[in-house]
Amino acid sequence: MTTIKDIARRANVSDATVSRVINNSPNVKPQTREKVNKAIEELNYYPNSLARGMRSKKTHSIGLLLADITNPFYAETAKTIIERAGNHGYSIILCTTNNDISEQQKYIDVLLQRKVDGFIFASVHWKDPSLSAVIEAGLPYVLYNRKTSAYKRSNYVVLDNELGAYLAVEHLYKLGHRRIALIRGPHTFSTGKERSNGYLKALKEFGLSHDEKLIVQGKYSGKESYDSAMKLFNSNKPPTAIFASNDLMALRAYDAALFCGLSVPRDVALVGFDDIEIASHRAIGLTTVSQNRNLMAEIALDTLRKIIENESPQEPAQVVLKPMLTVRETCGSQMKKI
Amino acid sequence: MTTIKDIARRANVSDATVSRVINNSPNVKPQTREKVNKAIEELNYYPNSLARGMRSKKTHSIGLLLADITNPFYAETAKTIIERAGNHGYSIILCTTNNDISEQQKYIDVLLQRKVDGFIFASVHWKDPSLSAVIEAGLPYVLYNRKTSAYKRSNYVVLDNELGAYLAVEHLYKLGHRRIALIRGPHTFSTGKERSNGYLKALKEFGLSHDEKLIVQGKYSGKESYDSAMKLFNSNKPPTAIFASNDLMALRAYDAALFCGLSVPRDVALVGFDDIEIASHRAIGLTTVSQNRNLMAEIALDTLRKIIENESPQEPAQVVLKPMLTVRETCGSQMKKI
DNA sequence: TTGTACGCGTTATCAT
DNA sequence: ATGATAACGCGTACAA
Numbered sequence: 001m002t003t004i005k006d007i008a009r010r011a012n013v014s015d016a017t018v019s020r021v022i023n024n025s026p027n028v029k030p031q032t033r034e035k036v037n038k039a040i041e042e043l044n045y046y047p048n049s050l051a052r053g054m055r056s057k058k059t060h061s062i063g064l065l066l067a068d069i070t071n072p073f074y075a076e077t078a079k080t081i082i083e084r085a086g087n088h089g090y091s092i093i094l095c096t097t098n099n100d101i102s103e104q105q106k107y108i109d110v111l112l113q114r115k116v117d118g119f120i121f122a123s124v125h126w127k128d129p130s131l132s133a134v135i136e137a138g139l140p141y142v143l144y145n146r147k148t149s150a151y152k153r154s155n156y157v158v159l160d161n162e163l164g165a166y167l168a169v170e171h172l173y174k175l176g177h178r179r180i181a182l183i184r185g186p187h188t189f190s191t192g193k194e195r196s197n198g199y200l201k202a203l204k205e206f207g208l209s210h211d212e213k214l215i216v217q218g219k220y221s222g223k224e225s226y227d228s229a230m231k232l233f234n235s236n237k238p239p240t241a242i243f244a245s246n247d248l249m250a251l252r253a254y255d256a257a258l259f260c261g262l263s264v265p266r267d268v269a270l271v272g273f274d275d276i277e278i279a280s281h282r283a284i285g286l287t288t289v290s291q292n293r294n295l296m297a298e299i300a301l302d303t304l305r306k307i308i309e310n311e312s313p314q315e316p317a318q319v320v321l322k323p324m325l326t327v328r329e330t331c332g333s334q335m336k337k338i
Numbered sequence: 339m340t341t342i343k344d345i346a347r348r349a350n351v352s353d354a355t356v357s358r359v360i361n362n363s364p365n366v367k368p369q370t371r372e373k374v375n376k377a378i379e380e381l382n383y384y385p386n387s388l389a390r391g392m393r394s395k396k397t398h399s400i401g402l403l404l405a406d407i408t409n410p411f412y413a414e415t416a417k418t419i420i421e422r423a424g425n426h427g428y429s430i431i432l433c434t435t436n437n438d439i440s441e442q443q444k445y446i447d448v449l450l451q452r453k454v455d456g457f458i459f460a461s462v463h464w465k466d467p468s469l470s471a472v473i474e475a476g477l478p479y480v481l482y483n484r485k486t487s488a489y490k491r492s493n494y495v496v497l498d499n500e501l502g503a504y505l506a507v508e509h510l511y512k513l514g515h516r517r518i519a520l521i522r523g524p525h526t527f528s529t530g531k532e533r534s535n536g537y538l539k540a541l542k543e544f545g546l547s548h549d550e551k552l553i554v555q556g557k558y559s560g561k562e563s564y565d566s567a568m569k570l571f572n573s574n575k576p577p578t579a580i581f582a583s584n585d586l587m588a589l590r591a592y593d594a595a596l597f598c599g600l601s602v603p604r605d606v607a608l609v610g611f612d613d614i615e616i617a618s619h620r621a622i623g624l625t626t627v628s629q630n631r632n633l634m635a636e637i638a639l640d641t642l643r644k645i646i647e648n649e650s651p652q653e654p655a656q657v658v659l660k661p662m663l664t665v666r667e668t669c670g671s672q673m674k675k676i
Numbered sequence: 677t678t679g680t681a682c683g684c685g686t687t688a689t690c691a692t
Numbered sequence: 693a694t695g696a697t698a699a700c701g702c703g704t705a706c707a708a
Contacts (some may be wrong), residue, residue, distance in 0.1 A: 001702055010495075014679045019703055029677060044474075049452045051701035054684045061431075061452075069417050070615075075408045082407070082434050093446060094418050094432040097594060111430060114387045114399075138380075200645045258620035277408075279587060282596035283621050322615070341685055357687060365693060389685035392700045522695045679708075685700105692695080 001044045002271040008037040010063060022047055032134045053115060061091045062304065063111035067099045068221050069249060073293060074122060077144070080297035088305060090117070097123045099186075099220075104328065105130040107151045113135055117308045120300050123146050125188050140307040142317075145301040147190045155307070157299045157319040161191050164289040164323035165198025168243045171209040171287070171325055173206045175332065177241040181214040181232050183225050183253060185245035192220075195245045195273060214239055229253035233260045233268075240268060241331070246271035247279050247288055254286070256328070265332035275326055285329030290319060340381045349379040350439070360385055363603070370556060371558040376645055391453060399429045400642065403496040405437045405461045406559050409586060410614040411462060411631060417484070418635035419458065426643060428455070435461045437524075437558070439648040441470040455646045457478035462486050463526050478645040480655075483527045484496035495657040497636045499529050502627040503536025508582045509625070509663055511544045513670065519552040519570050521563050521591060523583035530558075533611060534584045556587045567591035571598045571606075576604060585617050585626055592622070592668070603663050603670035608618055613664055614649035623667030630659060 006020045013032060020028045021036040039045070053059040062085060066074045082092045094183055095107035103145035104123060111119065119134055126147045128276055134141050134186065143156040172180050182199045185192030196215075203210055216232055218225030225244065229252060232239055244250035250272030264266050272279060275290035303317045345356045358366045359374040371434060377383070391397040398514030400423060404412045419656050420430045431454065433445035442461060446468055449457065457472055466486045481494040481612065510518050520537045523530030534553075541548055554570055558564030562585035567590060570577055582588035592602055600606050610617060613628035641655045 001701095004703095005701080015702080016680080016704080017678060020678085023703080027677060032677080046447065046451050048392075048701050050388045050397070051684090052703080053388045054386075054392065054686095054701080055703045069407065069420070070410065072408065072410075072413075075410075075413045077555050078432075079407050079434055082432060083436075086433070086448075091431050091433075091452065093429050094416075094420060095424070095429075096417055098421075107424070109384065113384050114429065128686085164667075205389045251616075255620050278589075281622075282593050284619075304510070341684095341687080341688095353686080354688090354696080355694060358694085361687085367693060370693080386685050389700090390687075392685080393687040395700085613701095677708105679704085682703105684702090686707090687699090689698085690696090692693100 002045045004045075004047070006043055007036060007045050009037045015300070016254075016335055017333075018062075026151075031037065033232040057115075059115050059117055060089050060188055061093055061114065061116045063095065063099055063107070063114075063116045063119045064092050065095045065104060065107060065121050067097055067120065067123045069094070071221055072278070073145075073246070073325075076293050077122065077279075077297035077300075080294050081301050084298060084301050087284040090305070098124065099125075099189075101125055101128065102132055104128075108133050112139070118304045120144065120304055122146065126190050126193065126281075127188070130281045138279040140304060142300045142304045142307075145191065146298050152191075153316065155303050155317045157296050157303070157317075158190070158283070159291045159296070159320065159321050159323055161194035161323075162198035162201065162292070164273060164325075165195040165201045165243065165245075165323060167198075167323065167325040168273070168289055169199055169202035171327065172241045172243065172269060172271060172331065173202065173208070175269065176242075178208060179214065179239045179241070180208065180212075180244045181216065181239035183216055183218040183228055183232075183242060183244040183249050185218060185220055185249070189220075192245055199243060212238075218245065218252075219250055221248055223252060226256050226294045229256035230260070233257065233262065237282050238268070241270070241274075242268060245273055247276045247286060250288065251278075251284070254284070264330050269332060271328040280328070287328045287331045288317045290324045290326045296321060340383045340499065341383070342383075344381055345377045345383050348381060348482070349470060350375045351649075364434075369603055373412060379580075395453075395644075397453050397455055399431055399452065399454045400426050400639075401431050401433065401445070401452075401454045401457045403433045403435055403442060403445060403457065403459045403461045404433055407432070407434050409474070409559055410473065410481075410616070411584070411612050414631050415460065415635035415638075416617075418632050419639050422636060422639050428643070435525075437461065437650075439463055439466065439468055442466075443471070446471050450477070452607050456480075456483065456642045458642055461670065464467060464528050464531065465526070467637065476644060480638045480642045480645075481507060481605065482634050489528075489656075491654065493655045495634050495641070495642050495655075496628045497634070497659050499532035499661075500536035500539065501581075502629070503533040503581065504540045504645055505536075505661065505663040506611070506625075506627055507537055507540035507667065508544075510579045510581065510607060510609060510669065511540065511546070513579075513607065515578045517579070519554065519577035519580045521556040521566055521570075521582040521587050522559055522582060523587070524554060525644070527558075530583055537581060546556065556590075558582065558584055559586055563587040564594050565592040568598070569592035571595065571600065576606070579608070580606060581609045583611055585612040585614045585622075585624060588624060588626070588668075589616075592624070607670060608668040610668075617664075625669045626664055627668045628662045628664045634659060 216228035272288035279286035554566035
């Protein structure tokens with residue numbers, strides 16, 4: 001293993017000078033710089049990040065915590081973050097929590113030991129004690145997608161989920177639907193709770209009765225929402241439309257509908273949330289609430305970078321993005337006969 | 339920041355003893371151990387991974403290089419690797435190369451600086467000079483999914499891609515198809531080349547003529563294969579069936595078919611490769627070549643761990659998994675009239 | 677502009 | 693079973 005000392009010897013300078021060259025210090029004579037660079041080339045030297053991190057207290061690494069990388073929403077935002085981070089000299093240590101708060105806790109501890117420069121969370125629970133370790137350590141962090149109950153003191157970039165859900169239900173209402181079901185996400189996450197709120201708000205505004213039998217539970221991944229949709233279809237008064245708290249859940253409901261011999265949208269209309277890539281496939285054509293994932297991810301990363309690099313404890317950056325409804329085939333375009 | 343020294347003082351022992359406790363050395367009196375643990379608790383101490391890595395020459399981190407995390411195949415294998423690695427005390431630094439060899443080179447350099455204990459590659463090109471830096475550094479690495487031309491000297495776990503493609507074409511042939519097109523993946527990857535070979539082998543075996551007009555080019559992600567499929571459909575002698583080199587490409591072809599007003603499978607049959615989750619959705623029902631992704635990912639990680647932890651330069655672990663054809667709806671079940 | 681010398685936090689070696 | 697000390701590779705005050 002070749003170190004800074006080897007380069008120093010080879011170039012007939014001191015370690016300090018080599019260090020200066022590596023770190024682009026202005027105070028080094030062009031000739032010396034060249035001598036050193038030549039030695040670096042010849043010996044195929046590259047600096048040791050561990051040693052640099054120890055001295056400089058900066059590792060140029062960031063912990064990224066996601067619920068589930070197989071969910072396209074997370075995969076796409078992770079891609080954006082990883083690439084953008086790489087362009088700025090940061091590496092991403094990726095952890096997937098499966099929405100398990102104790103797993104998240106463990107990962108946080110590990111990342112703290114590894115001296116990451118900061119955290120990006122897309123995985124937080126509404127009540128999330130695991131963040132306190134990060135706060136105690138004084139490390140910067142940014143939330144995206146979800147926020148915690150302590151959001152007022154955090155940096156975050158989220159969607160106006162309530163509005164998104166409202167738009168979805170409004171669309172269904174205007175198409176003539178009156179029995180609109182909700183497959184809700186877990187209320188232990190801000191997204192789940194807020195989207196449910198948007199659904200309820202729309203119901204209220206349009207004078208629709210709040211029927212508990214039309215609200216079923218789902219998880220963001222896994223097949224629980226398939227079963228929940230089945231329950232809906234098999235009830236004695238099935239809904240004519242379903243709003244699901246994310247696209248994966250809507251897709252499961254779609255699958256269940258087909259299993260029941262139901263036609264979408266003729267027998268049941270469907271709206272999802274996220275606008276994942278497959279939603280636009282012509283065999284699916286899922287009407288859904290779109291959000292600008294990439295922008296969200298970019299803002300999250302850039303915010304964190306700014307905090308890391310400025311050090312100054314500035315006021316929290318809190319961004320709320322606006323959703324859009326993307327209309328495709330799963331709701332049809334005709335008025336429903338009431 | 340509390341260090342080992344603080345603990346030592348607090349517990350009235352030496353740094354060395356604290357270190358022994360942390361590392362579960364057997365040579366420490368139970369009472370002392372307890373004293374130390376108490377101090378650790380009280381001062382909320384956790385060790386610094388950078389310092390440990392410097393001394394012990396082990397960082398318990400692994401570089402994982404993927405082409406594209408938004409491809410479900412990679413997302414699912416990454417999930418498996420991350421979780422399994424976490425359970426064994428390893429962190430994963432994830433890098434996405436976009437199939438760009440110079441990006442990969444850059445990431446490798448960064449990971450070398452970071453002193454990862456080893457590499458897992460799912461992103462290699464058939465001719466891939468970027469790996470030489472890893473080899474020179476003497477670091478262990480394992481390939482999965484794809485291999486390089488130097489595979490005989492590598493550890494790898496891959497699928498029998500040729501067999502997979504053969505099974506796909508065989509299925510189509512037995513259903514009566516005689517004009518079977520191929521949307522091939524890039525031949526710069528072993529997967530692309532091998533799957534094309536399987537296609538050709540089947541053609542030959544069944545006495546079908548090798549028609550260059552039936553072979554079009556695609557990339558594993560992006561929409562190039564949509565355009566390629568369009569070319570196929572708009573030709574003067576369109577195929578009655580298409581085999582695509584992965585599911586994402588097959589899905590694009592499906593989309594193109596629907597755009598052209600073609601019915602799947604009535605007008606054109608479709609087979610993909612990978613069996614990603616959405617393939618089994620009832621609105622899609624993609625017939626495809628299945629592979630045991632999780633097993634592949636597990637073997638890749640476990641192999642690497644074994645090498646890292648044994649240190650002994652054992653002989654390469656080389657595993658070739660067998661594919662299976664999963665028949666769904668996109669080929670129909672009836673014989674094609676010839 | 678360059679060099680000297682120390683310290684970051686830990687583990688390994690050698691004593692005791 | 694425990695302690696003293698050196699060393700890992702680098703950056704940075706300070707001196708020259």
